[in-house]
Amino acid sequence: MSGKIAYVILGATGNQGSHVVKYLYSCSIKDIYVVTRDVNNPRSKQFEQVMFMGRRDEDVCGVLGFAHKSQVFPGVKVIAGDLENKSSLVEAFKTPMKDNESYKVVVFAMSTPSLASNGYAISAEVEEQSGRIIVEAAEEAKVTHIVYSSVANCDKENRPKYHRSKKNIEDCLKASKNSWTILRPVSFYETWARFSKVKSGCMTGLVKPDVKQQWVSLHDLGASAATVLRKYEQYKARTIDLVADELSGNEMAEKLTQIRKQETFRYSIAWFMRLLLWVAAHDIYEERVTFPEKEGGYKANKQDLLELSKTFSEEEFKRKGLVNFERVVMLNGWHQGPLASSWGIGDYAIYGLGFLGACFATMAYLLPESVWTEIKKRWAFYGLMLLFVLNLLIRVAGLLRKKDK
């Protein structure tokens, strides 16, 4: 039996999987099969053409020194498979063997709590179930090795709900007949960059300014997974923490000040987002706020990724060092040029007036008709409403002007 390996990547249209494919491809590997629920949906079609949605690939290549500079990935095969349907996954895992029966199949697996059957609502139980399906399907299809992306220290006490589900999947994988490696990333820089804006003179985050958090980039997850997938024999039955940086919000602001030199940055809490999570998505609030603030966060082992990254330079994606905060700043283009202006009076006014509007609506609902009629007679009520409408018009005009430019 030849040693030819086919790589099957789950979640390849998402954040983690797309980076794994990119890094495998950069190692000149073409025997890649990506699994999606719907091979005809635009994201899957887009797959073979554009990776790293939102960032031009030359920028990424410039910062990270990729050998493969194209956005097109000819040869990557898109196949159907559903994490909630075992037989479809068994089929997906066996597909490479149909193309070439001597293939050994090595799988990259991830799990997510937001699956379709759940109407995309987030559920740890649904995630755990899909994890078990992946493990069983891999066993049934007799895959050679499986690399599962979990989360750091999920087996410790007091972990958030979506860490405990990953711990149960890890246990299931370890108890199975599969040969395995587990990668355990901490918080992704990219998730922070998406939700916490960096603007002129200020940056935001969900936690208090002095709370240190551990970070890793999807690029290092991709590079690590590609390395482990290719050299899986060296990494059998190993659990590898992925953490590149440990920084508080204040430290990030300090670093950004050093990078941009002319501008001083301060870190502030994104109160609105924090409140929104607390009200509407309490599990995520616990993971993103309570866990780092009260439980001390991931506490992952920094040596693991440092050790693993020493072998990165042998690969096609030659680069020294990890994707740290400075590189994340460059990847996002925050190191030069003008940044969007930070919150002005207009932003405060619009949210303030929105809040007042909500108060009025609540009052209209709760107060007796007679009292509410009295309020409506006051000029302040109409004055506020007029300001609110004016503010909205100004902001819409601003947006249209920006679009014209």
Ligand SMILES: NC(=O)c1ccc[n+]([C@@H]2O[C@H](COP(=O)([O-])OP(=O)(O)OC[C@H]3O[C@@H](n4cnc5c(N)ncnc54)[C@H](OP(=O)(O)O)[C@@H]3O)[C@@H](O)[C@H]2O)c1
């Ligand atoms: N954000 C962080 O800081 C962080 C840190 C550590 C770990 N994590 C973990 O990372 C995971 C999310 O990973 P991600 O961000 O890469 O996910 P993502 O971008 O949301 O992508 C989800 C992927 O899963 C696939 N998928 C969803 N339902 C599927 C199904 N029923 N069958 C087959 N494929 C399905 C989707 O493929 P199709 O739509 O094409 O089918 C898509 O490729 C979560 O478990 C989270 O806890 C996140």
